[in-house]
Amino acid sequence: MQRDPETGRFLPGNQIGVGNSGNRRPKWGNKNAVKHGFYETFxxxxxxxxxxxxxxxxxxxxxxxxxxxxxxxxxxxxxxxxxxxxxxxxxxxxxxxxx
Incomplete structure (x- = not known):
């Protein structure tokens, strides 16, 4: 695993700890924008x-x-x-x- 020895954080460009696909590509777009009404044109x-x-x-x-x-x-x-x-x-x- 590519980690910084001092902080323990993943280094830039690390391919092991990239996160799950749900965090990178949400299924229904930006859920927070929908939840808080940023797409409304009332x-x-x-x-x-x-x-x-x-x-x-x-x-x-x-x-x-x-x-x-x-x-x-x-x-x-x-x-x-x-x-x-x-x-x-x-x-x-x-x-x-x-x-």
Whole structure:
């Protein structure tokens, strides 16, 4: 076994104590990232008293859209103007498209 005589640790390049394959190649990707929600892209829209719409997204912070940039439909959905949607898309917001 290739160990450091002073510390007892494995030396760099050691092939005997490389660890098991589960530590090097997890079966389902990065389990900690999934567990703690790092892959989530949840967007929470909030209407403000002044009529603006605030979008909260993990990792992107808060984006405020003025009333002329969106329209609230009768069914409760929100339609965002195309130019505003393009800016949000550039910031990493994933918006649902409806026709």
């Amino acid at each position: 967007i929470a829209p909030r209407m403000q008293p002044d009529g603006s719409l605030h979008l909260y997204k993990k990792g992107a912070g808060i984006v405020a859209i003025q009333p002329e940039g969106f329209r609230q439909e009768e069914d409760g959905s929100i339609s965002i103007r195309d130019d505003v949607a393009a800016v949000l898309d550039g910031m990493g917001f994933i918006l649902e498209q409806r026709t």
